Amino acid sequence: MDAFFESGLGLERFFNQPFNQDEGKGDNASPDYNPSQSSSSIDRALSVSPLAKIIRDTVNMADYDHPMHDDIGLGPSVVIHEADSTAVKFEASNVSLPMMNSLRRVMMAEIPTLAIDLVEIEENTSVLADEFIAHRLGLIPLHALGADKLMAQRDCECEQYCDRCSVRLSLHVKCTTDENMNVYARDLIVQSEGDDRYPQRGHPVINDPDGNGTLIIKLRKDQEVKLDCIAKKGIAKEHAKWMATTAVGFEYDPHNNLRHTDLWYEQDPKKEWPLSENAKHEEPHPEGTVFDYDAKPSRFYIRVESSGVLPPDVIVKQGVEVMQKKLAGILHELHNSGDNGMGGAGDEYDGPRSPDVDAGGGDNWDGFQTAYGAVNSTANQSAWGNAGGSTTPGYGTSYGNSGGYTGFN
């Protein structure tokens, strides 16, 4: 916990209280809590830490039909085990497995960050090909705090890119010495006018002690690279360069009490399978306990490691936010589509859906016709036979225009 407060990442603000080290028994932080008085579970959650509240809100949105849970007294809670500038390890309890897995997936794939997406190469006399350098530039981590406030490039009014939807970086290096020269991420110069709220936005992430950042290319004497990079907002679903996380650890039930997995062993599973680090937070079921078939996992150990573009706490927070937005979109759509079926009038949520069956309505394509049968006048002519009545024995009668068979109409 000490390390956590020293990290100075604003984590205090976010996960302010309570930090239940004693196995995180959710709501015990609010002694005056009375289930009969609270009209909604959100009120109850107010007494818990903000993250828990957000998670709880999201849970309630997910369980839209029945907000009143069976385990009504146990709201979600979060206990932070470790936190520093690159990773946060926390335990979430009283949440469902699909919920936490969704959070994991969203944190990996859908948090908007910044990455170089467009490279305009003016001069490249280096040994590497243009698209090789462009690929390398794309993978350079850029500070993404405030990236979510940036416009998406396809929504922006500008023709190609502008300061509202992108950050422009330039690189111009030439080796003039006999010794080979290294070009690092620190040589990228931000050209765009930044946002005062996020001074670091779009700058390359530099964590190494020498302050160099990622190595981009090595140049020999007289080799030159001059290019402009356009960094855009994006998510990792599109390309992994927008991924804010590296490894995301996710585990529950370290003692396998629920028997979700089979212990494969030769002699003794206890000897052959080292317990995970999270095992110390839970007790194994004592031997001889009757197995509960209905037991569901409720405590999850998640370790989010940041790639450096965002602080780990922001990743978790934004993950929850993105998830809330997605759920809100679905709820919104469900509300609006009450009278005219799926994909009704208010199509503000443009999530994926199959095309309307009767779109347009006026097509003369009735669906059950073959392409040949669609036009009546030619319906009973063969596709290749001679229309004017075949005189060829063997083809004319069975196939051609003897009447009788009228196609599919």
Added chain:
Amino acid sequence: MGKQAIGAIAYNQFNRIDTLLYTLVYPQRPMVITKTIQLIHYDKLPAGQNATVVVMSYSGYDIEDALVLNKASIDRGFGRCQVFRKYTAEMQKYPNGRKDAIVPPMTDPQTGERIPKHAALDDDGLAIVGYKINSGEAMINKASPVDSMTTGIGGDRGPEDYRSAPTTYRIADPAYIDKVMISEIAGDRSIIKVQTRQTRRPELGDKFSSRHGQKGVVGIIVDQEDMPFSDTGLCPDIIMNPHGFPSRMTVGKLLECLTGKASIVHGRPSYGFGDAFRSHPVEEMSKVLVDHGFSWEGKDYFTSGLTGEPLEAYIFNGPIYYQRLKHMVQDKMHSRSRGPRAVLTRQPTEGRSREGGLRLGEMERDCLIAYGASQLLLERLMISSDGAEFDICQRCGLFGYKGYCQTCKSTKEVTQMTMPYAAKLLVQELISMNVGVRLQLEDEFPHPR
């Protein structure tokens, strides 16, 4: 898969112009080696990458040796390769003193811009280095003299005109101009070489192989969040189906995986030997794994990325050196609905380069006959191939023309029929060899009287 593997071929690979050159964008030295690999300094010119492989079944898209690839790994450069191609044009000199020439690009008379075919050309008629080139565009705008035969002595002079004979780019996927070289060869002739470059990321159907002959094609590319992962968050680059092991008995691959895994968890800088003769003992490797909190046999607890539930079984995983082989779908995929036909037989051409059709061969034909699919047979062998209409005189049994029989000097009994053009060729060929062929026709379904 030695010769087929893509990798670094020589230190001067970017200075030379090979007819066809494949290079890997990020080659890695193998983590697990044999003595021979060490002796030949394989790590100086490697051809492959250390992939984190998980041996499990995933989604059914990995049956029959297919591989499941992690999309994020591909995004980050796994298996990415460059393909270089050479195009040459020789500037010939003709006996009458005329020469081939490189002519400037043509411009549209209205707009004054280059015609689309010459979009990649510089003013000198050669492609610009760095430009993207699409199918059908010219790279070397050569022109040959129309008159190359006349002697040029006295009044024997042909026309002064030139005929355009450019070297064009014919591949469907675009490429970039990498190098343009002008040189001279024996006989004072100049030669122009253009090298094009493509950068390719692995796609569905591309072929990969480990060093144990376990080759397979990419069956599906999966988002990283859908991939299984270990409790530490480790996510595989490749998922390989376990059915590849029992019948092939590639124990070396298991050893490589285990040795490699022990090497990385221990952070050992030296090579691990994975061959059967001087490998690090399995017991030792297992001990290293156990010392670092892993199971002794290389298996780990994995969670399904789709549901978040743990996989029922423990999964064998570790680094395995994987090679990308040069068989790529982009070079092989082909389809045809309509297209060119051969002049002589009027049948569809053959082969991808000629945009050819797919042959329904004898054995396939036999199947259709046996099954009785007569209409399908008719369609495949006639309608979609070389069916043609012919006039046939029913009196003499020979071909007529435009409803008139030249032999009988009559139009009376000339009738039409459809038959394969190849059959007509056969008939004519036989006739030309003095074998009389007569076509006798009758109604297959006679009109009931």
